[in-house]
Amino acid sequence: MIKDLRNEISLKERQHYLDMALEYTRECRLLINSTVLSGLKVNFKTDGSLVTTADIEAEKLFRRRVEDTFPEFGVIGEEFGASNPNADFQWIIDPIDGSSEIANGMPLFGTIIGLHYKGQPLIGVIDHPAFNICCYGGYGLGTFCDGKRTMLVDFENDHFDGTERIGTATRSNFMRYGDDSHLFDKLVKAHPNVRIYFCCYIHTCAINGSLDATVEWNIRIWDIAATRVLVEEAGGKFELIRQTEQPGVGTVYCAVFGKPKLVADIVKILKDTPSSKIVV
């Protein structure tokens, strides 16, 4: 068995990082809510995706706070790239996951904050400012949603009747780098009771058990920075389906997470599909 490098960090130290992550989260939430109230400005990035003043200002705030408190740590953010990329500790932020949703007045968006140690997720927070919902936790510390410890209850058997509740990315996401649309089609045929939110609220729901499992496709490190540790500490399963390097983009991830028996079933469906790219 491979030693989990995260045990090099004491529980007390992990709790301190979680406390700090929650402090940053609260500050970002206040800033995002006040930016929405005073009028969000929307711009387009070079890749055609949206960015708002709330994205920019929340990431700036986070980076300033981390640089003050942990100057030797790395920071990776969706809007301003990486600093200290060789540090063991990496703070990762997506200030607003779901920029197109917040820009369209939809409250499902969230802030994702993670702290990784030697490539392993140590601390995770997913916060939904407009919902007043926050999931947070850390390796060996448990997962909490709105202060309550969260434990997923797995299915009793591995036969599914189509009523199981799954979340997934849009079909567009499955076609972003090459055409994986056959995997979307196969997934929703096998598990038709599907939700599509286009932001990290499908992660939150797989973590707190509102959904039974979630499939994410072609997302970046800041989209997934908090999810694995939160799912695993809630007793769920996180499976990385694929990790590829996309030229001019960077590393792109596909993953399934949630209740273990359903995750295993979904992994089997995606593996059984002829595709040279699947790496599970």
Added chain:
Amino acid sequence: MIKDLRNEISLKERQHYLDMALEYTRECRLLINSTVLSGLKVNFKTDGSLVTTADIEAEKLFRRRVEDTFPEFGVIGEEFGASNPNADFQWIIDPIDGSSEIANGMPLFGTIIGLHYKGQPLIGVIDHPAFNICCYGGYGLGTFCDGKRTMLVDFENDHFDGTERIGTATRSNFMRYGDDSHLFDKLVKAHPNVRIYFCCYIHTCAINGSLDATVEWNIRIWDIAATRVLVEEAGGKFELIRQTEQPGVGTVYCAVFGKPKLVADIVKILKDTPSSKIVV
């Protein structure tokens, strides 16, 4: 041109009905929120679907208020059926659209209230208690979301590149009465940037322009009671795709609504599909 029967009702009278609908909505919202806070109880109906104490109590409150104020009007509700079915005026309520969502702790659910006159929608309200979002309006009165007049801006042309934002029902819904799953598949192939919320929040988003159009499949009168008047008064298009009688169930509706050019495109996609059942 067929005379619109709704003109038999004066604007002043329509405004009075809308004011009353909003009063009922506020009372239902308070009751739903307090029921959630004090602990929701969940039961199963004979068809296997969920019902909560909030559904039951909100519909009881609504019926009591309507019977006091408009004793000669009909009432149709999801939980307690129809009373005064031959009256010209019919109040229609789905106290909680998205019972399985509220039961799973998800805030997307909504209360739908409509007033129909001789079968035509006169007044509509869709309220989201957990979001603090409310869309309301009436025939000739306009559509308002959170107090602001809502006007949809249509696409400039009818060529779509896949970035247009659509909402739809789950694939399960397309298979509820016979297998229409090919229509779901065809829809998400043509318009892959799809959201699936499993409740009336996809209606709200098509009404306020957060989504460009929404497709609903196999739903009941209380699910759709408010939508047509709200979409049309916002300058959108509402197309009924199919209306069938399901034995032991009642009338079931399939509809597309939102920005006119996109609605026309989606109707064409669904019409072009070989199916003897499509009635557009």
